[in-house]
Amino acid sequence: MLAMQYRITLPADYDMRIIRRRVETKAPLLDDLSGLGLKAYGIRERGVDGSPVHQYAPFYLWTAPEAMNRFLWGPGFQGIIRDFGRPSVEHWQGLAFERGPSAGAVPRTATRHATPAPAAADPAAAVEDALARLAGRTRKDGVHTTALGIDPRGWELIHFTLWEGSAPPSEPGDRYQVLHLSTPDLDELPRGRQW
Structure with missing residues (x-):
């Protein structure tokens, strides 16, 4: 599994209805994309939930590198480049994926929390600690899915x-x-620890 996100920060006076319409018209095109485990079409709006910015920030979980590459070099991502310029694409090696108690519901919100593994610490210990936090989050009410x-x-x-x-x-x-x-x-995303 590979995780990927690009975050496009938009001007403070940007009409976010443009992004909403874009998602409404274009999102169904990926509903059958082979190799895509999930894509959450996320936005942040300035002043909502503490966001200082307007942002379009979809998050992806891919089943294999080939699927991610087909998207990045294909027409879908070329549309992002055409309309917004070429964003920096963050990507992470998948460590774990789980479905939560609300996996059958439609998710309405998402959280993204990035933390550095302390430089002086054993990275394996930092990963084990993060896996334990993920296991705890998986059991929380309202969780659809969670990934590390x-x-x-x-x-x-x-x-x-x-x-x-x-x-x-x-x-x-x-x-x-x-x-x-x-x-x-x-259903192709492996559940649990990825090694």
Whole structure:
């Protein structure tokens, strides 16, 4: 499994209805994309849930590198480049994926929490600690799905969680409204620890 996200920060006076219409018209095109475990079409709006910015920030879980590559070099991502310029694409090696008690519901919000693995610490211990937090999050009411990834280049851990309703205030990280969820190969994503 591979996790991927690009975050397009938009001007403070940007009409977010443009993004909403874009998702409404284009999101169904990926509902059958082979190799896509899930894509959460996330947005942040300035002044909502503490967001300082307007942002379009979809999050992906891919079943294999080939699927991610087909998307990045194909027409879907070329549309993003054409309309917004070429964004930086963050990606993480998948460490774990789980479905929560609300896996059958439609998620409305998402949280993204990035944390560095301390430089002086054993990275394996940091990963084990993050896996334990993911296991605890999986059992929380309202959790649709949750994933953990790592970028070993900078030793950054990413926790991404989809929620049926609003994320609890105690959940750390950036909060997103989820406008649509594409899950063509959700059942192909391996559950649990990825090694």
